[in-house]
Amino acid sequence: MASEEELFASVDALLEEEPQLPPPPERARLREAAGITQARLATALKTTTQTVKNWENGRSEPKPPRLEAYQRLLNGWAAKYPAPGTVAAPAPSPAPQPVPETFSGPAVPEPEPGAPEAPAVQQTAPEPERPAARPAATSRRPARKRVVPNIGAAPYQHGPLAVLDGDGSAYGVEGIVLDCPATTVPELVEWTLSESGLGAPRLHRNGKDSDPLIVLTAAAAVKLGLPERLEGHEQRRSLRLPEDHPVVKQVAKAKWQLTQRGFGPWARIYRKATGNQRQCVQFAVLSWDALDARAWPGVADMEPADAARVLGIYAQRVLTPRGSTAVSGLELMTALRPPTRAVQDRATGQWVSGYNPGSLGTEPVDPAPPEATQEHPVVVHGGWKGGFLDEEAYQWVRDVDLLTGEEAALPFAVGLDLNTAFLAAAARLVVGLSGPEYVQRPVFDKKIPGSWLVDLSHIELDPRLPSPFTPSGERPEGPAWYQTHTVAYAQELGYNVAPIEAYLRRETGAYLDPWHDRLKTAYVDTLADLGVTKDLSDTEFLAAMERHKQADPALAAVLAAIKATVKGGVGKLRERPQGRHYKEGERWPALERPTWRPDIRAAVISKARVNMHRKMLKMAEFTGLYPLAVLSDCVVYPSPGASPLDFLPYSTSGKPIPGTFRLGPTPGLAKLEGVQAMSWAVDLMEQGHNPARHIKGDGHDAKFDEGE
Incomplete structure (x- = not known):
């Protein structure tokens, strides 16, 4: 006679077995008896129509968690639609139990009012808005509704x-x-x-x-x-x-x-x-x-x-x-500005591929020699010796001897970081679409994108600020090549500019505008999902930014990827050769794409650096404060308190002063990067290190710039 232990072991083994489904033909009969199509069943169980077909012809079997849901559905149908010759048994009443909002048994989404049937082929329409959940048919529990995502129409009904x-x-x-x-x-x-x-x-x-x-x-x-x-x-x-x-x-x-x-x-x-x-x-x-x-x-x-x-x-x-996010950033430019479109040949009436206005076209364009890199064929084989554009992001530290006693006595160094500064610079940025044209003794025109050889060394600015003309912040020593925005800023500051020569692009356009708009929306929407919205006060904004990464690590990862897409995409515009076998003067694969455009990269970085200098200059005018250091989009200021609110300028009505650094969640506005003791910053400056690189976190973190 079996012992109690043996019996329990046998029962446990039965309990651990997977649910047994009826034979495949019976599954199909029950579904047809219920008047449900394979497509509707697939939608309810979040799978494909082909998978349902496989279940009904015996090619495959469902796996948990759909296995249990499918069995529950089939059992319900079996009670309603018994096989011929059998008597229907009443369906057992399930014990009440909590039901998740997203699933309370199989259901089929109701079509939206007036919506057409899903097309058999893909529509050539602009990308739909972000998918929103819509209610489905009411389940047997009247207090609950199942929500089925509206991913999209065929053939991409299950997402990307x-x-x-x-x-x-x-x-x-x-x-x-x-x-x-x-x-x-x-x-x-x-x-x-x-x-x-x-x-x-x-x-x-x-x-x-x-x-x-x-x-x-x-x-x-x-x-x-x-x-x-x-x-x-x-x-x-x-x-x-x-x-x-x-x-x-x-x-x-x-x-x-x-x-x-x-x-x-x-x-x-x-x-x-x-x-x-x-x-x-x-x-x-x-x-x-x-x-x-x-x-x-x-x-x-x-x-x-x-x-x-x-x-x-x-x-x-x-x-x-x-x-990589850099590759995706570059690919997004092309996806939003396709190089070709369908045009009708007047002679034949046939539709052929033609240039899409506003794009970079299908053929690569060689840069002007000063826009190229030192290993580029136009430099190596052309014998160019005339210097290069040096439009890079700031890496500047103020001379420690220029610190005043009042500044050194302040207790804190506070870092401000501009949100996606390169993205903000890309807004309404006019760039060249055609190849460069050489001009001697040109008259400067800030509306023409290009590279200008001009002497800006005579411009003398406050040494407590970095020079706006060089990434090192040092004063230029003589004639040098500059992108249009840098020269225009010298003119804005009230100085005459007399270019010696230039490489200009006559065909122009705001190529990056759709790229900017899509990434800006993605950035702002993701921050909003993390609780950082535009309607917050500056105090509330700082508090929300302090906790936003903990609110949802998954969304925080999306936000990081969006920021890396911006920087990486700009960096890819001047991708350098890869691999130890490369020889100087050879062409490398990146040169064969129309988006290898170092001049556009230079335009974005030049505008971003000028924007940063303009804000620092306004800050000095309104507050008398000067930065300790700058690294790309991060600037460090001495402060009487541990918050940006302790030194940022506000009007008597409490509004930020226009043109200075302002807090907020949109591109170009600032957020807190980090806070350290002023003595910590001075110590780094004395050692020749940049406090802006390490101010985040415990003072040892370095900023990440994905690029080339």
Whole structure:
């Protein structure tokens, strides 16, 4: 006779078994009896129509948590619609239990009033607004409603990307989880393109849709036959699988292709397009350091669903990641200003590809020699000896001998950081769209973007401020090349300028305006989601900024990625050659793209540096305060208190003085970077170090600038 212990063990084993579903044909019969289509069932269970088909023909089985939900639905239908020849049994009344807001049993979203049926093919319309949740059909619990995300219309109804784990679950945006049966990389590519419903519509009517992104966890990579880590002695960005690796061979055997970068942390697998139909999937391998921790803090270590949330929000507000944040920043420029559009040939009447006005076109443009880098072919082969633009961000420390006794006696050094200063500089920035034109003895015109050789060494400014003309803050020593904004600022300060020669661009436009607008909205919206809104007082703003990263680490990671996208995108406009095998004077791959434009990078940085100097000059006029140090978008001031409110100027009505540093959450306004003792700052200055680099946190952190 069995003992009680043995019986309990047997019962426990039964309890641990997965729910048993009816045979596949019965599943289909029950669904049809209920009058529910496979597409509606797929929406309710947050999966794909093809996955439901697989369940009903026996090709695959659902996994938790959909397994339990699917069984619950089938049991309910079985009670309502018994098989012929059987008697219906009353459905058991479930015991009351708390129900999550986002799920109270299968339901189908109601169409919005007046909304058309989802189109069978993608619309060529501007990107929709951020998806908002909409109510679905009421569940049997009258007090609750299930909310199903409105991700988008076919063919991208499941959002732009998914994070794949080792168990075949692909986690998408808005909590969607898809079943992915693929066990090899080629199978994963086929599933992504034919069944997943992943991808994103174009950001501009003349642009291209974003390819779906599959992010692989370490477990998923190993399951697909990839190494968990990608090791090597080259720079991280150049690491890739060897050509004889089994996965690379699988891809080739299945008639797919890899780009010239091969299979690295970021990989693209594609077939040549047939007509307008792109066939391309991009991959990011988390355990291969695809996501730089400085730009995506903590994301690589998140659970797949959380990582999908971070990347999904970024994709919806910026664009689907296409590499590093620097690469994505550059790609966003092209996505918003496509180089071509459809134009009608007058002779034949046929629609052909033509130049899209306001864009940079399809052909690369060589820079003027002073705009190039020293290794560029126009410099090496042209024998250029005339100097170069030095339009870089500030790295300046005031001479410690110029500190007054009153300043040294103040107790604190307070760092202010301008929100996305390069983004603010890109607003309404007119840049050159064409190639450079050489001019001797030109008359300066601040409306013409270009590079000007001019002598600004005679301009003498207060030594307690950095010179606005050099990144070091030192006074120029003679004629030098400057971008238009720098020369215009000298004129603004009341000095005559007489350029000796110039390289000017006659065809101009505000190329970066849509880039600025989209990133500004993304930045402001993400800060608002973290509790930092435009309607806060300065005191409330400082308090909200102090706690915003703890409010939601996932959104804080999105914010960090947006900021890195701005800096990195600007840096990519002048990408230098990579690899130890490069020889000076050779062309490198970046030169072959129209967006290799060091002159546009110089324009952004010049305007940002001038904006910073203008604010410091206004501060000195209104408060008599001068900075201790500046590093890019961070400036350090001596202060009587530990808050910016202790030294920033306000009018008698309590409003900030126009033109000075102002606190706030929008690009170009300031936030607190850090506070240290004044003695700490003076000590660093005496050692030749920059307090602005280390003022954040415990005084040892350095600012992160992602760029070239």
